[in-house]
Amino acid sequence: MNILIIGDICGRPGRQAAAHYIPLLRQEYQTDLIIANGENSAGGVGITAPVMDELLNAGVDVITSGNHIWDKKEILDFIDKAPRLVRPANYPPGTPGFGYTVLTKQQVKIAVVNLAGRAFMPPIDCPFREADKILTAIAAQADIIIVDFHAETTSEKMALAWYLDGRVSCLVGTHTHIQTADERILPNGTAYITDLGMVGPWDSVLGVDKDLVINKFLTGLPAKFHLADGRNVFCAVIVKIDEATGKATAITRIKRYLN
Amino acid sequence: MNILIIGDICGRPGRQAAAHYIPLLRQEYQTDLIIANGENSAGGVGITAPVMDELLNAGVDVITSGNHIWDKKEILDFIDKAPRLVRPANYPPGTPGFGYTVLTKQQVKIAVVNLAGRAFMPPIDCPFREADKILTAIAAQADIIIVDFHAETTSEKMALAWYLDGRVSCLVGTHTHIQTADERILPNGTAYITDLGMVGPWDSVLGVDKDLVINKFLTGLPAKFHLADGRNVFCAVIVKIDEATGKATAITRIKRYLN
Amino acid sequence: MNILIIGDICGRPGRQAAAHYIPLLRQEYQTDLIIANGENSAGGVGITAPVMDELLNAGVDVITSGNHIWDKKEILDFIDKAPRLVRPANYPPGTPGFGYTVLTKQQVKIAVVNLAGRAFMPPIDCPFREADKILTAIAAQADIIIVDFHAETTSEKMALAWYLDGRVSCLVGTHTHIQTADERILPNGTAYITDLGMVGPWDSVLGVDKDLVINKFLTGLPAKFHLADGRNVFCAVIVKIDEATGKATAITRIKRYLN
Amino acid sequence: MNILIIGDICGRPGRQAAAHYIPLLRQEYQTDLIIANGENSAGGVGITAPVMDELLNAGVDVITSGNHIWDKKEILDFIDKAPRLVRPANYPPGTPGFGYTVLTKQQVKIAVVNLAGRAFMPPIDCPFREADKILTAIAAQADIIIVDFHAETTSEKMALAWYLDGRVSCLVGTHTHIQTADERILPNGTAYITDLGMVGPWDSVLGVDKDLVINKFLTGLPAKFHLADGRNVFCAVIVKIDEATGKATAITRIKRYLN
């Protein structure tokens, strides 16, 4: 089974690049499932119901997210009714929304789990222990398990991947918006990449107009950010998983551009 | 002119991998200058005089560094006499050591500048303004300027690269120990990569034994870290620079393994 | 000379408490100068021109501030024309506004300097070195020097106070909104308190409605804060300074309530 | 019932000041129970078995702690056998040691609970939810509940106090080493102070030699800290609790000096 996993989609330009490449890659790689991180998909921060629908209509099966998922207030109106949108599972008990979802494709049951890191990020529950809990809960239900670990530091991402090696089919990192070149299959069969990278304006700082960000670093003054113009980058991976064993057999990094 | 720039070298395994690949790459790419980040070169944190000499003897022309440069106390005994070892230039006035160095290769004057970030890092002087100051100081002395920006976040690295685009030949990021896949030439001629990656144990967390790091995340208790065993990764870039203009014309990412 | 220095004034309730106690304390302690921190004086974050005028009309001679000074956008319209409002002097070169001000009372020249900390706060220039620069600049102009050091940690505040002991008449801390009980005269004549405390709603978390803050800690979700209701606290110190020597001779902590 | 609660005891000078004042205050206030924070009691960071015994022999009934409790490695040898020493209860499951203890004095059952904050501190479990769990567990066993909340920010401390108001007899903050002037009885009967302050060298930065700390702020270089010389401060509170209701009726701040 081939799964396309797409990094943080940034606003309208990111959604357009995603809509452009999803059908092409689906055909090129004969993908069976498409996952995308949507925490920045509405205007650069957060997600709205129409934007979620736009991504689902573009072919995304499951939308993962991260710390920015709460930034558009209307999220609280629909997240509890949106089982194909997941938010980090290690937010505290009582947090609206779902931390993971299980769906069936070609009679294979696939769980998609979202977790967030704590190093240099707001305090939440332990992602390592939350992963243990979820794996216990879904062991019987899922043939394949995909984790989007939304975290800042390379060490927390790499550590969780080793911790889950052989227990999940794939762990991808998101949040830094820069694709890493370390995709690999860990010894016990978990496909891994530290960060998928983003989908959005390429001549930018993480999607944002570069002059605004430079000015922020130079002055320290509050600033209103908006996305940059110009051509876009589309960052993702294709993971090949043996559905009989749940082990990954290949991970391919994808990076395309769109004017 | 071809310049080989090598990421954070981790301890003895990293030094061995560097010693193995430096002559091979020098020949393969006909390199004229070799730069390596040595902040972790002695046992995983810091650098000593014998380790510095070992790196220089292996063919490194300039050693850059970062936040860990101070971790071996003996650094203060020799850093002021070590012009080929640079530490972040934006440490405060009075800090021992050199923030940049200028050397001549094939009658071309090359400045190597080290800077450190401030996002999620200890407070120091502004790297953007320090860069401006240094560029003013060395404008007349240098045909080519290479910057190693040792920083945690992708945004601070990308922002400084855009800020210096066209004013330096190349800016490489270090510190996260994971190579990024975004090497490029910016519009005004600066070669860029968000992080070079490291040289050291591959089945590890940033070079360190993975079980120790996992345990640290699980327990929060203090832990003594040591480097991992096993095969090593060697991460670097080759940058091709037109010495007439000081502009980069190509950047090639290098990732090799050594058992 | 007696100087009244008032902690962070929080919104309308804080301004009302300040307006109530300023005339009473001026008479009770025969004060010659009144300083107040206004970073939260407009609705809880930031300051506007009408709010600044309200504080000045209430008898405040100099308004100091801190990290929240930029939170109301209109600040940029008037801060360059507001010499009696100071913002941290160690913001980078080019920052709008004034980092210190010098005024004359009873033929005594008094400098009021604002600085901000860096521990657990956004990266700015070194407050220790900025203090050195300002003291050099104003040595000839000022008989008395008062510093408001707006910082998070007790260690950075205490360290700067020792660093400046004998070089300034008084250093008060602000930002934590909780008054400390450590007011003292340091050995070389500098009056010191780690934090003045705030002026605003007492049954609150730092002025803010407590249920909102508790909920923020419990859920981690974004929240809109507003100030709490009910009685107010008024926190300040009275510092007695010998204008002949510039040394402090007494510091008295003030804490009053207003229904 | 009168309870003496003493702030972070710093090294030998702190232990000497504690040994001096404990008998005096026990008699002066007719105290029934003595609690002290010992996270810095051995040489400034951590605690050893002999130091623990010294504190217990000096009259301390329960030793609370905080983030520094792990700094002397030998702690792991004895913490599981030391029921009168508590460490923050919201460290993750499996952490050595006890998070709370229950003891009986004059037939009154008293629980002493230790919790740690997360704002600007290492990631651990939620202190608010951990408090809920412990209160449920000990509801039947304890007439009086005392909480030492070891945390950096005034907001997290004040928020937890409001959250527990009426459910615990007293919540004191520790960790900043500077006593605050906000001791009070909250509306539902919980005695509160944001920080007890420390017991240790008064002409210092949080107990440490001030020149070392100033130098650390000026240079950013690693530094070995040692405690300061000279007279000591002894910071504590006396809390009067009605054992029939478990409610506090008075809280008195104590600050004494010893040459």
Ligand SMILES: [Fe+2]
């Ligand atoms: Fe993102």
Ligand SMILES: [Fe+2]
């Ligand atoms: Fe994110």
Ligand SMILES: [Fe+2]
């Ligand atoms: Fe490194």
Ligand SMILES: [Fe+2]
């Ligand atoms: Fe580093």
Ligand SMILES: [Fe+2]
């Ligand atoms: Fe404030």
Ligand SMILES: [Fe+2]
């Ligand atoms: Fe503030």
Ligand SMILES: [Fe+2]
């Ligand atoms: Fe402490």
Ligand SMILES: [Fe+2]
């Ligand atoms: Fe502490």
